[in-house]
Amino acid sequence: MNAAELKALQAPLVILIIVLGLAAGLIYELDQMLTGSKRELGQQQAQMREARTRLQKSGEEKELIVRYLPNYQYLQRVGFVGDEQRLNWLEGLRLSNQEAQLFGVQYQIGSQQPYPYAAELNPGQLTIHQSIMKLSFQLLHEGDLMSFLTALGKQGAGFFAVNECKLNRLAAAGSIRYQPNLAAECDIAWITLRPAGPGDRK
Amino acid sequence: MADKLLVSISALQVSVASWRGGRLGACTVFENSEPGLESFKGHLERGPNLPAYVMVDAVEEDYRFESLPHSFGSDRTEMITRKLKQHYRSTPYCSARMQGRDPGKRRDDRYLFCALTNPELISGWLQAIVQRELAVAGIYLLPTVSAMLVEKLKLKQTNLLVVSIHGAGLRLSFFREQQLRISRLARIDGSAGEAIKNYAEEISNTRLYLHALRVMTLDEHLSVLIVDRADTLGGLEQAIGRDNPNIECRRLGKNEIISSLDITAPVLDSSSDALYLHVLGLRAPANNLAPANVTLGFRQHLLRRATYAASAVIALTALAWCAALLYQIFDSRAATESARRQTGELQARYQEATRQFPAAPTTAENLRHAVDVSQRIGATTRTPEIMMGVVGHALESNPAVVLKTFDWRYDTTEFAAAREAAAAPTTAPVFAPPPVTQAGAKRKESALIEGEVRPFRGDYRAAIDSINKFADALSQQPNVGEVKVAKLPLNISPGLTLSGSTTDTRDQAGKAEFVIVVQMKPPA
Numbered sequence: 001m002n003a004a005e006l007k008a009l010q011a012p013l014v015i016l017i018i019v020l021g022l023a024a025g026l027i028y029e030l031d032q033m034l035t036g037s038k039r040e041l042g043q044q045q046a047q048m049r050e051a052r053t054r055l056q057k058s059g060e061e062k063e064l065i066v067r068y069l070p071n072y073q074y075l076q077r078v079g080f081v082g083d084e085q086r087l088n089w090l091e092g093l094r095l096s097n098q099e100a101q102l103f104g105v106q107y108q109i110g111s112q113q114p115y116p117y118a119a120e121l122n123p124g125q126l127t128i129h130q131s132i133m134k135l136s137f138q139l140l141h142e143g144d145l146m147s148f149l150t151a152l153g154k155q156g157a158g159f160f161a162v163n164e165c166k167l168n169r170l171a172a173a174g175s176i177r178y179q180p181n182l183a184a185e186c187d188i189a190w191i192t193l194r195p196a197g198p199g200d201r202k
Numbered sequence: 203m204a205d206k207l208l209v210s211i212s213a214l215q216v217s218v219a220s221w222r223g224g225r226l227g228a229c230t231v232f233e234n235s236e237p238g239l240e241s242f243k244g245h246l247e248r249g250p251n252l253p254a255y256v257m258v259d260a261v262e263e264d265y266r267f268e269s270l271p272h273s274f275g276s277d278r279t280e281m282i283t284r285k286l287k288q289h290y291r292s293t294p295y296c297s298a299r300m301q302g303r304d305p306g307k308r309r310d311d312r313y314l315f316c317a318l319t320n321p322e323l324i325s326g327w328l329q330a331i332v333q334r335e336l337a338v339a340g341i342y343l344l345p346t347v348s349a350m351l352v353e354k355l356k357l358k359q360t361n362l363l364v365v366s367i368h369g370a371g372l373r374l375s376f377f378r379e380q381q382l383r384i385s386r387l388a389r390i391d392g393s394a395g396e397a398i399k400n401y402a403e404e405i406s407n408t409r410l411y412l413h414a415l416r417v418m419t420l421d422e423h424l425s426v427l428i429v430d431r432a433d434t435l436g437g438l439e440q441a442i443g444r445d446n447p448n449i450e451c452r453r454l455g456k457n458e459i460i461s462s463l464d465i466t467a468p469v470l471d472s473s474s475d476a477l478y479l480h481v482l483g484l485r486a487p488a489n490n491l492a493p494a495n496v497t498l499g500f501r502q503h504l505l506r507r508a509t510y511a512a513s514a515v516i517a518l519t520a521l522a523w524c525a526a527l528l529y530q531i532f533d534s535r536a537a538t539e540s541a542r543r544q545t546g547e548l549q550a551r552y553q554e555a556t557r558q559f560p561a562a563p564t565t566a567e568n569l570r571h572a573v574d575v576s577q578r579i580g581a582t583t584r585t586p587e588i589m590m591g592v593v594g595h596a597l598e599s600n601p602a603v604v605l606k607t608f609d610w611r612y613d614t615t616e617f618a619a620a621r622e623a624a625a626a627p628t629t630a631p632v633f634a635p636p637p638v639t640q641a642g643a644k645r646k647e648s649a650l651i652e653g654e655v656r657p658f659r660g661d662y663r664a665a666i667d668s669i670n671k672f673a674d675a676l677s678q679q680p681n682v683g684e685v686k687v688a689k690l691p692l693n694i695s696p697g698l699t700l701s702g703s704t705t706d707t708r709d710q711a712g713k714a715e716f717v718i719v720v721q722m723k724p725p726a
Contacts, residue, residue, distance in 0.1 A: 005498075005501075005502055005505070008502040008505075008506065009502070009505055009506060009509060011506075012505075012506045012509035012510050012513070013509060015509075015510070015513050016509050016512060016513045016516070019513040019516050019517050019520075020516060022520075023516055023517065023519070023520030023523075024520075026520060026524055027520060027523055027524060027527065030524055030527040030528060030531065031527060033527075033531050034527050034530050034531050034534065037530075037531050037534040037535055037538065038534055040534075040538050041534050041535075041537050041538040041541065044538045044541040044542050044545065045541050047541075047545050048541045048542075048544050048545040048548065051544075051545045051548035051549050051552065052548050054548075054552050055548050055551055055552045055555065058552055058555040058556065060566075061556075061559070061565075061566040062555075062558065062559050062560075062566075064566035064567070064569060064570050065559050065560050065562045065566045065569060066560060067570075068566070068569035068570050068572075068573045069560055069562055069569055071569075071573040071576075072562075072563070072564075072569045072572050072573060075572055075573070075576055076563070080572075080576055081572050117582075117645070120578075120582070121574075121575045121578045121579065122571070122574070122575075122578075123571055123575050124567055124568065124570075124571035125565075125567065125568060125571070126568055126571050126572060126575065128575065142590060142608070145586065145590075146585065146586070146587050146590070149585055159576065159579060159580075161579065161582075161583040161584075161612075162583065162584065162585050162586070162612065163611065163612060163613060164609070164610065164611040164612070164613070165586045165609075165610045166607065166608070166609040166610070167607065167608040167609075168606070168607050169605065169606050169607070191579060193572055193575060193576075195564045195565075195568045195572075
């Protein structure tokens with residue numbers, strides 16, 4: 001094809017290129033719109049299925065609420081559900097120390113962390129956290145350890161799990177009758193639970 | 203069918219007609235002279251820009267029927283070009299058309315070569331068309347156009363002679379097996395009273411001429427088609443039949459032409475060339491005499507038209523595609539809207555249902571999970587109480603054993619390993635992250651007991667016996683899984699060096715210390 005023939009074809013070729021470009025652009029744009037529209041439809045249908053299932057299960061839901069609400073409210077009161085109640089824990093420590101007639105308890109509470117055994121507990125949409133509390137105290141005899149832990153559990157200051165306890169015999173410092181004989185160090189995990197996500201019904 | 207300009211050029215006149223919407227318009231006739239040419243130019247100026255198809259009806263024509271060796275591709279093109287140059291040195295208007303193969307052993311290709319031997323006849327008129335910048339689609343000899351007439355009328359005779367009256371004379375075109383073999387224009391004065399007789403004689407002579415050319419023998423049957431567009435050749439059939447009994451004649455009168463070829467009477471009457479221009483408009487024959495340089499404009503016209511057509515096809519396809527996409531988009535949006543409306547209704551019904559629920563701080567599922575989790579934590583937590591009971595029971599039966607340290611743990615890690623780790627220097631903070639639990643690893647209750655045997659007066663055997671008895675008493679407990687003596691007062695392993703003195707007094711004997719690791723059975 002020579003230059004003259006190309007020149008003769010210039011206008012039709014320009015039109016062909018414009019038509020091709022417009023067609024491709026239009027089709028691409030509409031295809032994108034269709035993809036977005038289908039995605040939106042998929043999301044909306046999922047929401048509809050969820051809403052339908054929720055409605056169908058509303059009877060069961062009511063039964064669940066009636067059945068579990070009192071226990072849940074108790075767990076809220078004892079500080080297991082919701083934010084950490086560190087003041088309650090310290091108050092519980094103080095009272096337990098008095099009740100077990102110990103010689104005082106030193107404590108150190110670490111930062112809150114995810115509970116490492118949460119997966120074993122199947123918590124659903126709840127998140128479980130723990131704060132490790134290191135306790136140091138002295139005992140008259142080994143039986144006081146369990147008295148102290150039992151007393152702490154009864155204070156209703158929260159849920160805790162004992163991870164480790166170490167007892168060391170103290171050197172006898174004379175013949176004083178009421179003196180500590182054992183030093184105890186315990187690691188206990190204060191466990192709290194919180195509903196996660198914005199789907200919580202208030 | 204595309205619009206076109208049809209031009210018929212003969213020695214006497216030039217007929218021009220436009221072909222629009224598949225129909226031929228009335229012909230405008232110009233005298234083949236200088237004034238006629240000027241009028242023709244004016245006519246073209248006023249007319250539309252259409253590609254021109256030129257038909258020539260002239261005595262200065264040549265037809266050659268030849269067999270050439272069978273060939274393909276460029277060899278064939280080269281051979282035909284050479285033949286055309288050889289036959290028609292003086293004219294650029296020539297063409298070759300293959301008409302099948304010889305029945306002989308060599309199966310040669312049969313060609314019809316034809317040419318307009320007097321290019322001057324059309325040069326002025328062609329120049330006028332080119333000056334008007336009309337694209338010349340092709341130049342055709344009238345007999346090649348009449349081949350289309352035979353095809354259109356579905357005439358299947360083996361030997362057919364088509365006879366028609368034109369301004370230039372009587373045209374006789376011979377077809378063998380529906381393919382043009384030869385044609386001639388006989389100048390016969392049709393105005394004289396003996397016209398029919400003269401025509402019949404010319405047809406009889408043509409039969410002899412065909413025999414002389416060895417195109418057909420006299421014994422063969424010949425069919426004659428008399429194209430009588432003006433109904434002036436009545437009686438010619440009978441005249442031919444009288445002289446030639448083995449000639450079959452058929453006259454195609456005006457009415458039959460009109461009904462067979464879908465041409466109107468006024469158009470047919472407008473020129474003696476109107477019928478053949480109509481046939482040319484229906485379909486141009488393959489024997490195009492125009493050289494490539496003449497049809498350059500037409501090729502460009504075709505390319506332009508094809509490009510526009512491609513643009514139109516692309517635009518239409520894109521429109522159809524877009525319409526389909528738009529339909530799907532609207533459909534999808536309608537479905538989304540419907541789903542949204544239904545979701546709203548379901549949510550409203552759910553909200554209505556929840557009004558009867560007791561007020562709860564979170565979802566029912568969360569309530570259930572929270573209670574379940576609290577119960578599971580309660581079931582899985584341990585205290586040192588059981589381990590202390592186990593150790594206390596073993597101590598009762600081993601009064602010589604005195605405990606110094608009791609370390610209890612409820613964890614997934616091995617106690618001994620943890621102890622080693624604790625002994626190693628570390629810069630870890632006091633509250634290090636909890637150890638990563640292995641997937642599926644269960645926590646175990648274990649204790650590390652450090653103690654000594656009292657009193658100890660250097661009798662290692664008795665001390666070790668006491669420690670072993672203590673360890674044995676521990677392992678006898680039903681919930682104890684494993685008891686390991688990690689350290690004895692004296693390491694009697696053969697792999698280690700052992701030193702001491704038998705002269706040591708009982709007071710200098712040191713302590714009989716030991717370390718035992720107890721592991722409870724894992725929870726069921």
